[in-house]
Amino acid sequence: MVQQRLGLAHASVATSTRNRMHFDITTAMMVTSLLTFCVGASLAFASSRYPPALRSAMRVWIGGLFLQTLPLFAVAVLGTSPGAGAIIVLNTVYALAYAEMGRALHLFTGQRHHGSLSMLLVGAVALISILFTYAWPQPGWRVALTEIPIAALQFMVARSILRQPRALRPADYLTGGLFLACTVIAVSRGIVEFLGPTLIAPDLRVAMASIVFVFSAILPTIGTIGFMLMCSDHLSDDLSRLAMIDPLTGVYNRRTLVGLAEKAIGDAQRDGTSFSLLAIDVDHFKSINDDYGHDTGDEALCGVVTLMRDALRADHVLSRIGGEEFAILLPGSGEAEACLTAERVRRHVANSPLSINGYTLGLRVSIGVATFGAAVPDLSSLLRAADRALYAAKRAGRDRTMVMSRFACAPECVSPLDPQKG
Numbered sequence: 001m002v003q004q005r006l007g008l009a010h011a012s013v014a015t016s017t018r019n020r021m022h023f024d025i026t027t028a029m030m031v032t033s034l035l036t037f038c039v040g041a042s043l044a045f046a047s048s049r050y051p052p053a054l055r056s057a058m059r060v061w062i063g064g065l066f067l068q069t070l071p072l073f074a075v076a077v078l079g080t081s082p083g084a085g086a087i088i089v090l091n092t093v094y095a096l097a098y099a100e101m102g103r104a105l106h107l108f109t110g111q112r113h114h115g116s117l118s119m120l121l122v123g124a125v126a127l128i129s130i131l132f133t134y135a136w137p138q139p140g141w142r143v144a145l146t147e148i149p150i151a152a153l154q155f156m157v158a159r160s161i162l163r164q165p166r167a168l169r170p171a172d173y174l175t176g177g178l179f180l181a182c183t184v185i186a187v188s189r190g191i192v193e194f195l196g197p198t199l200i201a202p203d204l205r206v207a208m209a210s211i212v213f214v215f216s217a218i219l220p221t222i223g224t225i226g227f228m229l230m231c232s233d234h235l236s237d238d239l240s241r242l243a244m245i246d247p248l249t250g251v252y253n254r255r256t257l258v259g260l261a262e263k264a265i266g267d268a269q270r271d272g273t274s275f276s277l278l279a280i281d282v283d284h285f286k287s288i289n290d291d292y293g294h295d296t297g298d299e300a301l302c303g304v305v306t307l308m309r310d311a312l313r314a315d316h317v318l319s320r321i322g323g324e325e326f327a328i329l330l331p332g333s334g335e336a337e338a339c340l341t342a343e344r345v346r347r348h349v350a351n352s353p354l355s356i357n358g359y360t361l362g363l364r365v366s367i368g369v370a371t372f373g374a375a376v377p378d379l380s381s382l383l384r385a386a387d388r389a390l391y392a393a394k395r396a397g398r399d400r401t402m403v404m405s406r407f408a409c410a411p412e413c414v415s416p417l418d419p420q421k422g
């Protein structure tokens with residue numbers, strides 16, 4: 001396989017007739033296979049520090065990488081004519097390496113893996129190799145036809161990288177582009193071999209063989225560097241996401257809310273629009289912990305988040321800004337609309353008892369509303385205004401919404417505590 005796939009026979013012809021390729025192929029193969037092996041071993045060592053989801057994709061990739069070293073090593077040891085049986089085995093191993101790399105990429109991107117199609121293509125490589133070695137010994141046809149399933153396997157790898165659901169990064173373009181280039185080269189080589197020496201000039205065949213050799217030698221290493229960069233991007237995305245999110249409830253944390261509120265202020269100033277902020281605190285939450293335990297308290301906080309989400313629109317931004325304190329950013333909402341939203345949230349929480357660890361918990365929330373505008377012209381005054389309204393709601397008896405009106409210097413009550421209205 002390697003002899004044919006890498007065009008080694010042609011490369012050596014070129015060396016002897018035209019003096020174009022000045023390298024010792026077996027040494028080059030030995031160096032490449034050792035380099036590939038070392039890259040795989042380093043990746044195996046590094047992978048133990050990655051999170052489990054990434055680690056499983058890395059392990060499959062490493063398997064593919066080690067498989068790729070075998071044909072390279074075989075040529076280094078057995079020479080450029082490893083024999084018919086070895087060609088069939090090495091062809092199949094080479095195809096299997098790409099199938100494994102494709103599986104790794106599908107695990108990495110979370111896309112559906114067409115495992116049976118990959119195995120079918122690997123089987124096709126084996127079958128073609130056997131047929132054109134024993135039944136009908138035609139090396140040219142063997143090379144031309146094995147390139148088709150190999151190109152398909154390489155294309156599947158490139159496709160899974162370049163059609164990921166997330167935005168593509170330079171590492172994705174590098175790795176996907178490399179596999180795409182290999183696909184094009186495999187197809188071109190198949191065509192050149194299919195047309196044969198009578199139609200294709202010897203120079204072109206030699207050039208093609210050289211390109212195949214160079215790409216086959218660099219693909220494992222460069223492809224693996226690209227894959228590792230993709231893993232690093234994935235990891236840094238995860239870390240950025242974690243830095244934005246409250247680990248208990250999964251909603252944004254205070255830092256993210258502040259960033260989004262600053263952006264909302266910029267938008268409101270530029271477009272002349274308005275937005276509001278709700279400050280929310282769960283009433284008497286300490287008694288939940290005291291009566292039912294901290295674990296039940298944690299689940300109650302998650303339950304309250306779910307209830308609040310149910311009462312919000314998709315563009316409303318819910319965040320946890322303290323222990324049992326939350327805030328909701330309402331883009332485009334003026335004071336009246338913000339009060340309606342706050343009341344919808346409060347009533348939904350009050351009317352939806354939570355069932356946790358065998359207990360039924362009827363939680364209540366108090367809400368303070370503040371709207372960005374002339375009287376509340378920056379973020380700190382907005383947060384302060386929402387807080388003042390919230391604590392006014394607490395002082396007035398809890399389970400209610402208070403608003404810091406633009407027209408009043410004291411908080412106004414939106415909903416006096418009235419269970420009948422809930």
Ligand SMILES: Nc1nc2c(ncn2[C@@H]2O[C@H](COP(=O)(O)OP(=O)(O)OP(=O)(O)O)[C@@H](O)[C@H]2O)c(=O)[nH]1
Nearest residue numbers: 281282283284285286287289294295297298323324
């Ligand atoms: N289970 C759990 N409890 C928390 C968490 N963060 C804060 N708390 C608890 O929330 C309670 C807040 O108590 P307080 O500030 O006295 O307020 P409260 O009991 O809700 O009373 P009011 O706010 O005045 O209605 C404390 O007992 C904290 O321990 C958390 O992440 N999990």
